[in-house]
Amino acid sequence: MAAPIVSFSRNAAFIRGCSQLCRRTKRPLSRTACFSKCSKSLSTSVPVRHDYDLVVIGGGSGGLACSKEAAQLGARVLVLDYVDPSPRGSRWGLGGCCVNVGCIPKKLMHHAALLGHAIHDAKKYGWNVHVDPTIDWSTLTTVVQQHVKSLNWGHRVQLKDKQVDYQNAKGSLVDAHTVRMLSASGQETTVTGNNIVLAVGGRPKYPDIPGAMEYAITSDDLFMLDRPPGKTLVIGASYVSLECAGFLTGLGFPTTVMIRSLPLRGFDRQMADLVTDHMEGSGTRFLRQHVPMAIDKMDNGQLQVVWRDGNGQQGGDTFDTVMMAVGRFANTGTLGLDTVGVEWYSESGKVIGQVENPEQSSVPNIYAIGDILHGRPELTPVAIKAGRLLAHRLFAGTHEHMDYDKVPTTVFTPLEYGSVGLSEEAALERFGSENVEVYHAFYKPLEFYIPERDASQCYVKAVCKLDGDQEIVGLHFLGPNAGEVTQGFAVALRSGLTYQQMVSSVGIHPTCAEEVVKMGITKRSGLDPTVTGC
Amino acid sequence: MIHFRVESQAHVLKRSLDPGKHGNIMVVSVKVEGLSAFLEAVENHKGKAIFALFTGSHDAQGKSWCPDCVAADPVVEQCVKGAPEDAVFITCSVGDRAFWKDQNNEFRTHPKLKLTSVPTLIRWETPQRLMEEDCAKSNLVSMLFEED
Numbered sequence: 001m002a003a004p005i006v007s008f009s010r011n012a013a014f015i016r017g018c019s020q021l022c023r024r025t026k027r028p029l030s031r032t033a034c035f036s037k038c039s040k041s042l043s044t045s046v047p048v049r050h051d052y053d054l055v056v057i058g059g060g061s062g063g064l065a066c067s068k069e070a071a072q073l074g075a076r077v078l079v080l081d082y083v084d085p086s087p088r089g090s091r092w093g094l095g096g097c098c099v100n101v102g103c104i105p106k107k108l109m110h111h112a113a114l115l116g117h118a119i120h121d122a123k124k125y126g127w128n129v130h131v132d133p134t135i136d137w138s139t140l141t142t143v144v145q146q147h148v149k150s151l152n153w154g155h156r157v158q159l160k161d162k163q164v165d166y167q168n169a170k171g172s173l174v175d176a177h178t179v180r181m182l183s184a185s186g187q188e189t190t191v192t193g194n195n196i197v198l199a200v201g202g203r204p205k206y207p208d209i210p211g212a213m214e215y216a217i218t219s220d221d222l223f224m225l226d227r228p229p230g231k232t233l234v235i236g237a238s239y240v241s242l243e244c245a246g247f248l249t250g251l252g253f254p255t256t257v258m259i260r261s262l263p264l265r266g267f268d269r270q271m272a273d274l275v276t277d278h279m280e281g282s283g284t285r286f287l288r289q290h291v292p293m294a295i296d297k298m299d300n301g302q303l304q305v306v307w308r309d310g311n312g313q314q315g316g317d318t319f320d321t322v323m324m325a326v327g328r329f330a331n332t333g334t335l336g337l338d339t340v341g342v343e344w345y346s347e348s349g350k351v352i353g354q355v356e357n358p359e360q361s362s363v364p365n366i367y368a369i370g371d372i373l374h375g376r377p378e379l380t381p382v383a384i385k386a387g388r389l390l391a392h393r394l395f396a397g398t399h400e401h402m403d404y405d406k407v408p409t410t411v412f413t414p415l416e417y418g419s420v421g422l423s424e425e426a427a428l429e430r431f432g433s434e435n436v437e438v439y440h441a442f443y444k445p446l447e448f449y450i451p452e453r454d455a456s457q458c459y460v461k462a463v464c465k466l467d468g469d470q471e472i473v474g475l476h477f478l479g480p481n482a483g484e485v486t487q488g489f490a491v492a493l494r495s496g497l498t499y500q501q502m503v504s505s506v507g508i509h510p511t512c513a514e515e516v517v518k519m520g521i522t523k524r525s526g527l528d529p530t531v532t533g534c
Numbered sequence: 535m536i537h538f539r540v541e542s543q544a545h546v547l548k549r550s551l552d553p554g555k556h557g558n559i560m561v562v563s564v565k566v567e568g569l570s571a572f573l574e575a576v577e578n579h580k581g582k583a584i585f586a587l588f589t590g591s592h593d594a595q596g597k598s599w600c601p602d603c604v605a606a607d608p609v610v611e612q613c614v615k616g617a618p619e620d621a622v623f624i625t626c627s628v629g630d631r632a633f634w635k636d637q638n639n640e641f642r643t644h645p646k647l648k649l650t651s652v653p654t655l656i657r658w659e660t661p662q663r664l665m666e667e668d669c670a671k672s673n674l675v676s677m678l679f680e681e682d
Contacts, residue, residue, distance in 0.1 A: 150661030156681075157664070160673045 048177075052078045054394065055179050055193030057171035057335065060096020062370035062383030063199030064155060069391035071164045078191060079159065080181060082170035086220035087206075087213050093152030094159075094166070097201055097371075098380040100148055105223035106243055108144045110412045113250025117414075121451035135251045137228035145224055173336040176363050180336075195365050195394055198335060198342075198351060199387065202328035202371040202378065207235070211295030215303050216322045219244060229253050230320030233305055235292055237263040239411045241325030242275065246413040249284045256285040256319075258292060258307065264411065268423035271459070271476045278415040278457040278478075290315075295322055330372040342366055350374035358402060359390050377407050408490035410483035415457055418486030420493050421474035427463045431473075437466045439499065439519040443531040445480055446510045460515050461523075462499060470499035477516065485513040561617050567591065567627040569640040569647075576658060579622040584658035585614070585679060587669070588641060588649055590634065591627040599631040606653045606669035613675040621679075628652055657682075 052075075056067045059081025067079040083100075085091040092100035112135065119133045159166045169181040177192045204218035217225065219240050230253060234245040237259040248255040257279070264272035280286055289310030296304045298318065306316040330349035337344050343352045343362040351368035354360045358376070359367045367390055370383030386402040393399065408420035427436050440461035448455045463474035472493055477485050492502070507514030521529040562582075564575050576584055587610055590600030598604050614623050628634050628641050634652060641649045646659070653669040656662065657678060668674050 146661060153660075153662045156677060157668070157674055160677055161668070161671065163673075 050177055050192040050194045052076045052165075052191065052193040054078070054195045054197065054391075055171070055191060056080070056197045056199055057179065058096070058197075058199035058201055058370075059094050059155070059166070060199060060201045060370060060383070061098045061380040062096075062201075062387040063197065064095070064159070064387075065384040066197050066199065066369060066387030066391050067164045068158060068162045069388045070395050071162045073391060073395040075391075075395045076165075078165040078167065078193065080167050080169050080171040080179070082168060082182075084170075084203075086203075086218065088217055088221045090221040090224055092224075093149065094155045094168075095148075095152055099151045099155070101220050101223055103380055104151065105144045105148060106219075106247075107412055108147065109140065109223065109247045109251070110243065110414075112140055113247040113414065116250055116252070121447075121453070124451040135228075137225075137251075140251075141224055141226075148223075170334070172334055173340045173342070173366070176340050176365055195367065197387070197390065198332070198361075198366065198368045198372060199370050199383070200331045200335060200372055203331050204240075204324060205327045205329050206324055207292060207326055209292055209294055211297070211303075212292075212324060215295045215297055216324045218324050222323060225321070229323075231318075232256070232321040232323060233258060233303075233317070233319040234323045234325055236325035236327065237261065237265065238325050238327055239264055239267075239413075240328075241323075242279065242413050243411060244323060244325060245284050246279055246282075249279070249282060250414055254285075255283075256287060256317075258287040258290045260289065260291050266423075267411070267417070268419060268474070268476050269425055270461075271417055271419065271423075271478055274457040274459055274478055275411065275413050275415065275417050279413060281454055281456070282414055328371070328378070332372055340366065342368075345374050348374065358404070359386055376404055377409070379407065379409055382407055403494075406490065406494050408486050410486055412483070415478055416480065416482035418477045418482030419475065420486060420490040421472070422463060423474060423476075424461070424463050427473050431465060435466050437464045437470060437499070438462070438523040439464065439521065440523060440529045441515055441519050441521060441531050442529055443479070443512065443515040445512050447480075458512070460519060462502070462516070462519055464499045468498070469501065472497050472499055472502065475516070477512075479512045479515075481512070485516070488513075489516060561614055561619070562622045563614070564622060564624045565627075566624060568629070569626075569644060572624060572626045575622075575624050575626075583618050583621040583682075584624065585617060585621060586624040586626055586656050586658055588626050588628050588647075588652050588654045588656075590631065590652050591629050593630070600652050602651075602666050602669070603653045605667070606655070606675075609670050609672050609675050610653075610655060613672055613679050616676055617679040 054067065054070045054075050054077045056063045056077065056079040059079050063079055067077045071077045081094050083091055098104060116133050116135065119129055123129045156166070167181060169183045171179045171181055173196070174180050174190060177194065177196070178190050179193060179196060181189050181191060183189065204220055206212045206216065222229070222244060229248060232248050232253050232255045234241050234255060235258045241257060242263060245255045245257045262272070263276045276286060287307065290307045293306040293308055293314070298304050302318045302320055303322050304316060304318050305322060306314060308314055332344060332349045332351065337351070340363055344350060345352060350372050351361050352374050353368065359369050359373060361368055369386045369390060371378040376382065382404070389400055389402050406421050408418065410416055410418040422430065424438060438461055440459065442459050444455035445458060458479045460477050460479070462472050464470040464472050475486070475489050475493060479485070502517055503520070505517045507517045515531060521527050562579070566572050566575050572586065589603040590598045592598050617623065629639070633639055641647055651665045653666065655664045655669045655675065655678060662678055664674055664678055
């Protein structure tokens with residue numbers, strides 16, 4: 001995809017007026033914080049007392065977790081958070097993408113879509129449902145936004161309660177210890193910190209085509225869209241694209257996904273294909289090997305999209321809403337990384353961590369966590385854990401580092417896809433096909449029988465080493481409640497789970513999760529992996 | 535269902551704030567007892583920033599049955615001075631202990647309140663809410679009154 005165009009409106013208004021000047025916590029430094037200060041002083045032999053022990057730029061999942069943990073350990077902490085409105089003017093409060101325009105509203109809308117589906121199933125189970133359910137978009141966005149706002153408030157309460165100073169200001173680096181704060185009214189002030197954590201996260205990219213910035217929305221806008229999206233085109237093959245297209249279809253909006261090449265790049269290929277197969281079977285239209293060329297607004301307000309297909313043929317259609325989900329860029333452009341010599345990848349804008357200390361940048365007292373850390377998964381719980389562990393290393397003298405291996409995740413498409421560890425491709429590449437055994441099963445959830453739901457894509461596979469007890473290096477689950485199923489298995493995989501241990505476990509009947517411990521068919525055998533009966 | 539009457543003719547206190555900081559700004563303070571009186575007070579001040587403290591009622595001797603409420607009172611009274619100039623501050627008594635403890639009482643069930651504890655301090659029609667001992671923390675209470 002072409003380089004992102006980043007030109008948010010210049011007169012970016014602040015989300016909340018933070019009229020209060022930040023009030024320094026009056027607590028004396030705890031011994032641990034003092035120790036770090038003293039060691040710093042000794043090493044530089046200049047006794048510098050900075051305004052704060054820690055300045056965190058970015059109040060998302062990672063930044064908030066790090067700042068609260070540091071404050072609990074006695075450090076004096078300032079966190080800066082500022083949201084540039086989206087090109088469409090969407091804005092939100094404290095808490096970052098996950099809370100405001102990511103995981104939380106996404107999961108709620110996904111759930112809303114599943115509820116609609118459940119109403120249809122309910123008829124088959126005997127419920128007297130007299131009308132076909134339709135979604136009231138206004139009610140949905142209102143309740144979702146109410147919940148988001150209550151989380152914004154909760155974050156502010158927690159910061160205050162834990163005596164973390166907070167400023168609704170945009171931070172950038174002046175030198176290794178000095179941060180410039182741009183306030184709501186455009187006032188500039190500076191603050192100094194012994195340590196600085198960069199946690200500014202990412203924002204959606206726009207492809208470089210006519211009309212994209214003017215007319216398309218992104219996930220920054222969808223969850224607070226002031227009108228029903230109607231007939232929607234979602235452009236991109238990311239999990240964001242598929243999740244949004246999935247719940248929009250489920251909510252009853254005619255939805256098309258446009259994909260240039262592979263869906264869910266980086267995930268297991270077979271699983272990704274099953275995900276899109278299921279979506280297609282559930283009514284989402286897919287335009288594969290298509291790229292958008294231009295978007296224009298017609299007199300009736302609809303959007304005319306022109307595209308090119310894999311054969312170079314031009315085509316097009318009209319939509320009420322076009323959403324870009326072609327990836328995200330690290331929001332580091334205005335941080336001043338070069339000013340202080342923080343190394344970053346020009347391609348992604350991400351900060352390069354040190355080998356022995358993954359969150360530490362090339363400037364020793366400046367760290368990066370979350371979505372702007374190069375080569376690490378862009379996941380809220382990863383950012384939170386990395387932030388907390390970093391706070392402990394800085395202010396409690398611990399040495400524990402974030403383990404980025406075997407991080408589980410779930411894609412909340414209509415049929416959910418949970419995974420932990422390696423994809424089948426990655427395992428074959430790492431260990432060689434002669435050293436890998438893959439167990440798999442197609443299964444039908446009990447609940448699917450009565451409403452005659454299609455279970456063609458309900459599938460599970462374990463990617464194992466072939467030798468010995470067959471250590472499981474990757475587990476993939478496609479089915480209802482995949483997030484709930486995968487979490488526990490992720491613990492087991494991190495504890496070194498082998499295939500032999502797994503199949504010696506007893507299942508819980510009747511569940512989907514039991515299919516994981518019952519897997520007995522290998523791909524190598526070529527036998528039919530379809531589960532029948534109990 | 536018990537219906538409380540308004541304690542007095544929704545008696546209104548005008549309080550002058552620290553003139554050095556805010557000029558001669560007045561926050562309208564209203565005291566009511568019972569849900570219907572509360573809703574009436576809200577209706578009377580529609581369009582303004584409305585803050586409400588739900589608190590345990592005092593007995594004939596003027597004693598509150600709710601120790602957290604007693605702890606919160608002076609903090610809230612101090613911090614309300616930082617509220618916006620056109621704000622209304624409603625103190626609503628939720629009844630005696632027996633009434634409050636009834637899990638079906640109207641404060642617990644009203645969809646816009648759904649109170650679970652007293653004291654509860656809210657900014658009306660927002661998710662901004664503080665409960666129990668948080669109502670006695672001046673930094674939290676100030677934030678609720680001063681920042682939207």
